[in-house]
Amino acid sequence: xxxxxxxxxxLVQPGGSLRLSCTASGFTSSSHxxxxxxxxxGKGLEWVSVISGSGGTTYYADSVKGRFTISRDNxxxxxxxxxxxxxxxxxxVYYCAEHVSTWSTFDYWGQGTLVTVSS
Amino acid sequence: QSVLTQPPSASGTPGxxxxxxxxxxxxxxxxxxxxxxxxxxxxxxxxxxxxxxxRPSGVPxxxxxxxxxxxxxxxxxxxxxxxxxxxxxxxxxxxxxxxxFGGGTKLTVL
Numbered sequence: 499x500x501x502x503x504x505x506x507x508x509l510v511q512p513g514g515s516l517r518l519s520c521t522a523s524g525f526t527s528s529s530h531x532x533x534x535x536x537x538x539x540g541k542g543l544e545w546v547s548v549i550s551g552s553g554g555t556t557y558y559a560d561s562v563k564g565r566f567t568i569s570r571d572n573x574x575x576x577x578x579x580x581x582x583x584x585x586x587x588x589x590x591v592y593y594c595a596e597h598v599s600t601w602s603t604f605d606y607w608g609q610g611t612l613v614t615v616s617s
Numbered sequence: 618q619s620v621l622t623q624p625p626s627a628s629g630t631p632g633x634x635x636x637x638x639x640x641x642x643x644x645x646x647x648x649x650x651x652x653x654x655x656x657x658x659x660x661x662x663x664x665x666x667x668x669x670x671x672r673p674s675g676v677p678x679x680x681x682x683x684x685x686x687x688x689x690x691x692x693x694x695x696x697x698x699x700x701x702x703x704x705x706x707x708x709x710x711x712x713x714x715x716x717x718f719g720g721g722t723k724l725t726v727l
Binding site: 533535544548557559593600601602604606609610 | 650719
């Protein structure tokens with residue numbers, strides 16, 4: 499079984515930055531792509547970004563392109579999301595998820611970390 | 618507004634069969650496989666269905682998926698009170714590119 503544990507969320511002012519981390523343990527593989535998915539309060543799921551197993555390929559949702567950066571350190575089994583130029587609409591629970599087969603099949607999920615953007 | 622359209626709500630009584638639809642287009646459902654997720658209140662989403670109709674180990678066979686053209690469906694038979702949750706479809710969209718989620722359907726067990 500794979501366990502994913504996010505950390506790094508918190509309260510940040512508009513325009514500020516934050517770095518989220520997601521540490522994987524259990525039967526995980528560095529060859530699997532991983533994503534960040536967010537959920538604003540009372541809203542649905544929104545995919546944010548995906549990174550390939552090697553880290554060489556990344557994609558972003560238009561809503562975060564140019565502001566967020568996804569990366570991974572396979573030696574530490576850790577996924578990151580750097581959030582810059584934060585806005586109120588970025589307030590959400592951020593989940594990391596692992597893709598075992600296709601990049602649109604989210605096989606394993608973390609418990610989420612809350613990011614609140616407010617002055 | 619999501620690229621994939623789901624009804625905002627659905628309901629049924631215990632023991633009934635309910636179906637939740639997910640409508641897309643040729644760039645997503647029409648050319649890629651669909652997965653489904655269950656999100657119980659206050660918890661992270663749980664993986665239910667992959668490749669249109671396959672169930673991961675541990676998911677009861679009361680849950681089934683199907684796809685036809687640019688639409689997909691999730692069916693839940695023998696409805697139970699613990700099935701009350703939000704349900705989301707997801708698929709890769711070639712035009713983005715990236716995965717997209719449906720807006721979600723809140724299932725109420727009456």
